[in-house]
Amino acid sequence: MILSGEILPGSRIREDILADRLGISRTPVREAVNRLTQNGFVTSVKRKGLYCVEITRQDLLNLLELRIALESLSFENCIDQATKENIDTIQNIVEEFDKQLKNVLAHNDDNIVKELALIHNEYDVRFHVGIARVSNSSRLIQYVTEVETMLLIARQRIYRSNERVKIVQVSWTQHQQMVDSIRARDKKAARALLDDHLRLMMETQVNIEY
Numbered sequence: 001m002i003l004s005g006e007i008l009p010g011s012r013i014r015e016d017i018l019a020d021r022l023g024i025s026r027t028p029v030r031e032a033v034n035r036l037t038q039n040g041f042v043t044s045v046k047r048k049g050l051y052c053v054e055i056t057r058q059d060l061l062n063l064l065e066l067r068i069a070l071e072s073l074s075f076e077n078c079i080d081q082a083t084k085e086n087i088d089t090i091q092n093i094v095e096e097f098d099k100q101l102k103n104v105l106a107h108n109d110d111n112i113v114k115e116l117a118l119i120h121n122e123y124d125v126r127f128h129v130g131i132a133r134v135s136n137s138s139r140l141i142q143y144v145t146e147v148e149t150m151l152l153i154a155r156q157r158i159y160r161s162n163e164r165v166k167i168v169q170v171s172w173t174q175h176q177q178m179v180d181s182i183r184a185r186d187k188k189a190a191r192a193l194l195d196d197h198l199r200l201m202m203e204t205q206v207n208i209e210y
Contacts, residue, residue, distance in 0.1 A: 002041055002052055003121050005114070005156050013042060013050040040150055055154045060205060063154075067147050068198060071128065074144055075190045077135035079182055086134045091179050093130055097123035097172060105165065117159045120168050121152050127175055131182075154205050167204050174200070 001007045015033060019026045033050060036042040043053050055063075078086070100119045104112060125148045132144040158167050174197045181189040 002036070003117065003152050005117060005159060007052050009052050009054040009153060009156070011052050013052060015050075040146075041153070053153060055150070060151075060154050063147055063151055064198060064201060066143075067151070068194075070132075070140065070144050070147060071194055071198075072191065074128070074132040074135065074140060075178070075182070075194055076187060077137070077140070078131045079185050079187050079190060081136075082134045082182055087179065087183050090127065090130050090182070093123060093127050094172065094176050094179060097127075097175075101168070101172070113159050113164070116164060116168060117156070120158075120171075121155065124171070125149060125152070131178075151201075151205075158204050161204070167200070171197070171200060 007013065013033065015026050015029045018033075019029045022029065033042055037044060037050070041053055043051050045051060082090075097119065100123070101116075104115045104119060107115075125145070128148050129141060129145050132141045135141075158164055161167065174193055178190060178193050178197070181187075181193055
């Protein structure tokens with residue numbers, strides 16, 4: 001609900017209302033909220049309650065700076081170590097997303113924003129974490145996963161944009177080009193593509209009014 005924009009950044013989260021809405025008891029809701037709090041999606045404000053985390057412009061800039069360092073290392077390791085099977089696995093993520101996107105666009109109904117957000121979020125994390133997994137470094141995988149996951153909240157700005165479909169399509173064109181550069185073992189091309197990818201994120205998530 002957070003990642004699809006149903007629960008907006010900064011909004012209050014009440015376990016009783018969530019339990020009623022989901023038709024379950026408060027115990028599993030409380031457990032879920034506790035996990036989300038540990039993972040940084042929910043914040044607890046003393047004497048006020050629970051709130052969906054808000055990411056400020058500076059928070060986002062810090063996350064992107066960290067992402068640049070992590071992704072650069074991740075891509076270099078992938079180019080050095082990836083087997084054909086590894087690359088095919090990453091390629092499959094791109095192709096699976098393309099199929100899902102075509103299905104969403106074919107419906108073109110009132111749920112398109114939610115559906116687009118859900119598939120883009122899921123497959124984008126799978127793509128970038130998949131590249132990190134090639135290194136077999138548990139720490140790198142953990143850090144890339146954490147940064148990618150936190151950036152999903154900031155990404156809600158994309159889905160509220162009239163250009164959301166175009167932005168997502170450009171992003172995944174870049175993903176395909178990244179796979180091609182990995183397959184070609186071309187670090188220079190991979191770095192340039194990663195720069196373009198991060199520039200797209202800057203343009204669509206940072207360089208807008210907060």
